[in-house]
Amino acid sequence: MVALSLPAPPRTSVLTDVGHVWWRETLTIVRDPFSLIFSLVQPLVFLGFFGPLLSGLAGDGALFGGSSLQWFLPGVVVMITMFGTSMTGANLQFEIMTGAFERMLATPLARSSLMVGRALKELTPLVVQAAIITLVAIPFGFVLYPMHVVVGLVMLGIFGVGVGALSYALAIAARKTEWIFWAVQQSLLFPLLILSGMMLPLETGPGWMQVVSKFNPLTYIVDAERVLFSGTFGSLTIVWGFVAALVTAAVGLFVGVRSIRKATI
């Protein structure tokens, strides 16, 4: 017996799928804009409390190559990217438990769009966050180079999709024991941030730290963002930043899509 063939709805492109997944997630912010306000507080706290300590420590000299704010602010932008996108899996884990993830797996959505769309949602507030901390910093001597910042955000976007996808894969791997997700996420996040020279310059640190930081993709991102935020385009550091971002995105998507295919939720 030949099974009867059913007509199918129009096929959608991967980009359309990404847009749909992103919009579904973003609707939670649209419906509760208040949640966004809280997410703005954290970077301001870092900038307002950590920044002055840094400039006091270094006496605003050679260590930061000029203003400590100009040095520190791009680091805070990278930090909020990492905080946001590494949490992608936490929301997913909740949806695996309640069942919404399975419902979406049963739709024709491209597997990669499930990850990219979610990671992009975590990046959406970032644009607002970055804009606000930048504007707040200007009266304190921060010099804004808008075009450079935009390029910097694009780089962070690519990198963030990779981190989001890895977080997503982690959530699937840890779907049966929730705490493992947090244990791994937390124990990776801070070493990665510190060993990228995001908070404090590594130049004054021990040699081994500087060696380890060379293997941390985040280091190249942070360095590139600093160059961009200081208003320079003509530097090889930016190229390496994009290379690190693209490699992270490629590895993240590969691992993520594989974990969706292999998982039996």
Add this chain to the structure above:
Amino acid sequence: MIHTEALTRSFRVGKETIEAVRGIDLDVAEGELVAFLGPNGAGKSTTLRMLTSLLPPSSGSAQVAGVDVVAKPAEVRRRIGYIGQKDGAGHNYRVWDELVMQGRFYGMSKAQAVANGEDLLRTLDLDALRMRKVSTLSGGQKRRLDIALGLIHAPGLLFLDEPSTGMDPQNRANLWEHITRIREQRGTTIVLTTHYLDEADAMAERVVIIDHGRIIADDTADALKRKQAGDRLTVVVRPADADRTRGLLATEGSEPAEKPDPDGVALSIRVEAASHAMPGVLERLRTAGVDVLAASARQPTLDDVFLNLTGRSLREGES
């Protein structure tokens, strides 16, 4: 609509291999309402997950809605609707947003998704809840929303995995009313799993009984009961009369089964049309001097069918 050949699936748990599905051959025609009935762990849900492309089979083949699930899983997903065991709607999202986005996931235009969404909200009594957060809905409301999510793209083939588990009888009846109405309107082919006997009995036109990963019976509920179980006629007599009664009953139908009873001994036989046979049986027992303390005639249930086929009751272990 569905055609499978020797479909199997095994899982590795540690060093052990569990054969969840051991060879399912199944054909489902357009417009049928089929229930997979069986105890928990029988392989019903695993079979359903293979048919919906959520789980690749270990071996065998399946054509669903005209498409091979192994070769083109994404194409299968475009043609079917699936309502899983758990909540389909995300708890942190709004009812209306989830419904419209689900339509968009299936490639529908915004206008089309909105039109179908409005229609389903009305049909499923969800209209007043459209801007509610899903986490604030009751169990029955969530389940109706799941149904709406599964139907937004008007699929010709709908799979439901344990659709009414955990619902109270009133909500179950209400849910079935909705499903039946939608099926009448659209002629949707429906395949569902259930471990509720009465549900399979009342709702499905065709019952596929699955046990230990195999189909052990496949027919209408009536035919299964007629062929596999038959009516049951039971009389209660004093222990002193038990032997004589047993002999007399044996000539009426099947070999009598015996159970202790507070008043004496309960003896039951399988007969055709028990309520019609009852007066004659009682008359003959009285003539033989047996004092019948109580008597009952019972139509068989699907549990009797399952008991006959497997020697186990489906109700065992059910909470």
